[in-house]
Amino acid sequence: MTNNDIVQKLWNLCDVLRDDGITYTNYVTELVLLLFIKMEHENTQNGLLSKHKLPEGARWPDLTGRSGLNLLNHYRAMLLSLSQSTDKLIAAIYADAQTSLKEARHLEQLVKSLDAIDWFSAKHDGLGDLYEGLLQKNANETKSGAGQYFTPRPLIDSIVHIIKPQPGETIQDPAAGTAGFLIASDAYIKAQTDDLYDLNEKQRAFQRNKAFVGMELVSSTRRLALMNCMLHGMEGDDEGVVHIGNTLGNAGAALPKSDIILSNPPFGTAKGGGGPTRDDLTYETSNKQLAFLQHIVRHLKDGGRAAVVVPDNVLFDSGVGTDIRRDLMNKCNLHTILRLPTGIFYAQGVKTNVLFFNKVSQSATDSTKQVWVYDLRANAPKFGKRTPLLREHFAEFEIAYGKAVDGKSKRVDQGDSGRFRGFSRKWIADRGDSLDIAWLKDENADDAFDLQEPAVLAREAMDELNAAVDGLRAILAELGEELES
Template sequence: MNQNDIVQKLWNLCDVLRDDGINYSDYVAELVQLLFIKMEHENQASGILAEHKLPEYARWATLSGLSGLNLLNHYKETLLKLSRSTDPLIAAIYADAQTSLKEARHLEQLIKSLDSIDWFSAAKDGLGDLYEGLLEKNANETKSGAGQYFTPRPLIDSIIALVKPQPGETIQDPAAGTAGFLIAADSYIKARTDQLYDLTEKQRTFQRTRAYLGMELVGGTRRLALMNCLLHGMEGDAEGVVHLGNTLGSAGSALPKADIVLSNPPFGTAKGGGGPTRDDLTYATSNKQLAFLQHIVRGLKDGGRAAVVLPDNVLFEAGVGADIRRDLMDKCNLHTILRLPTGIFYAQGVKTNVLFFQKISQAATGSTKAVWVYDLRANMPKFGKRTPLTREHFSAFEAAYGDDANGRSARKDEGESGRFRSFSREAVKARGDSLDISWLKDDNAEDAADLPEPAVLAREAVDELSAALSELEAILADLGEPA
């Protein structure tokens, strides 16, 4: 069995969960609670783990030795005990964990099915990568918005190859999701250090426990991230690699500065009191991406580098949006923008970009002299199940970007018929500091039949109107007028 076969077999187990009345969107959350126990057992049996991280009552051998109501009751009690574990990482992984399984025979079926998988084949590719595959399957298959926090792996791998993380650097993701960026950075470094064996013991300890830090707002997503990191050999501090908290609140302001920030902040406008509560951001905004962008600039060390996935509205939004872009180009060298193909995230209507920049200093001005824009959107195929996004789609961009992580390689402006062009800071200023720059005629431009679903268009319109209303209210407040 190859990894794809095993991922499909795991996904098929969701049929068992459905038979027990478990909602489609809860499949993976339910499955991974049990799967993690099995994978921990396999890691220990194969020698990857020196010792069990789970107590005796929560080990696979204990569960697989029970049946009927004894099994179901023991499993429910196990989840409760793990959530109260004295090990802070295990307690975090199983915080609020519970099973919705009602019939013992379904739990028995899951255990027998997991035992029937060829785990030797799975271990050859890494159990962590297998787990990643299941998360990716969930993001691609479900309609629950999971794709919003699951960035396509070919895109992540391309970004990592260009940013070039190094041993000893601190790497952060303030909107960690399932920790894809952090895990890819760790894999990149391990591949170039003989799985860290080229490093000293002190350096190896740093890589395992201090190199990576993420923050995630949603508890269930953080659980997936913590399991994912542990299965990839990333321990983090006492709270794990990914901390639970609101980056746009006080928890975010307490994050230490980092050498590298890699992130795909959540889309949309904060609602229901969920907006930024930080008082250290220069510009007030209800637009989450604009707030995250400010956080990332503040959170970078001088000389640090970042790659951030952001929707088009961040590039063209007027008012406070323009102020934040000017501030970015003052404090940082915004050297490269990659215009991404449409349809690679969960909502077909979301158009996104990757901004690559290096921070000069918090007090710097005029740091950006020119912005290079690569258009990977015009005349590209429609990506989906029939045409999956692959790493090969980024090869020409990677070649044009060059070997220097901060965009200082010799580059060629390909002109109006090419995909890669340079725009001076003066030219950007003349555009009203809009970075939504395109020049290629798109022969595949959307016609009426290709437009996003009405609900997507309506949501985008509501988000933009809400952001505009919030800014107007802020102006009235500054003038001392009631909203």
């Protein structure tokens, strides 16, 4: 049974819960509460964990050995018990966890179905890949919700391969989600160090407890991230690898400076006109991506490197957007932009990019001398269910990028007909510091536009309008006046 087979079988179990009125999203959450208990059992039985993390009475055999109301009542008690665990991490994982199941027979069928799966008949790396598969299914079914801007694993793996995290480096994701970037970075380091056995005990302890830190705003998503990290041997501090909090608030300001920051910040504008509440960000904006970009620049160590997924509006927004891009190019060497294909995120019309940059210093100026742009969007395949995005789609980009993590490998400008070109800082400045750079004629552009859903078009229009309002606010502020709400 392959990993995809397991995901499909798990997803088919959703039919069991339809009579209980359980939504797809609730089903994923319900399934993961059980999956964690099951996977802890499997990992202990197979010697992958030396000690069971769950207390007696709250383990998988405590579920398989019961039926009917006795099972449902015990499961409810288990969730409450785990939420009150003296282990801070277990308590955080099961904080406020409640079952949505009302029928005992549904829980019994879920437990039996999960128990029948041969988990180790296929090569997979734990709950992480399984959950990503479930989240993709959820996003495809609901076409909205948490999976709408889910970062595809092939893209994450390509970014991590380029950034090349090393043992001893601190790695941060200020918008951690289910911790995909952090787990992929950990997997990369383990692959380079024989699963950390090449390191001494002190170095191994650092990798397990201090190397990775993330922040997530949504408690249910953070729960999934903590489970994911634990099952990958990433323990973190007493609160786990991923902390709960608002990166654009005081909690984010307290995050440590890091050697590497990898992130796909949430898209959109702060609701109700409310922007970041921190006072350490230089430029005030309600655009969440622009605010996150400021956080990332501020929280990179000097000499640190970052890769950040951003939508197109970050590249061309006027007003404060221009100021933030200029500030980025002053303090950091923005050496590479990857224009991503449309359709790889679950909101089909969203156009995105990856910014690769290295921090020089917080007080530096003119750090960016040349920006290289790789256009993977023009004339790209139409990715979707029939044409899934694969790691191989990034192979030519990785070659063009070069082996140097800081973008300083010798590069070749492929000219007007190629996908990779270099642009001087002066050329960019003469264009008003817009980084929305394209030169290839996209034969699929009209079709791609026609396929966009009305909600996507409306969201893009709203983002542009909000950016214009931000620009007007900045002008009025300089004049000593305020724009009425």
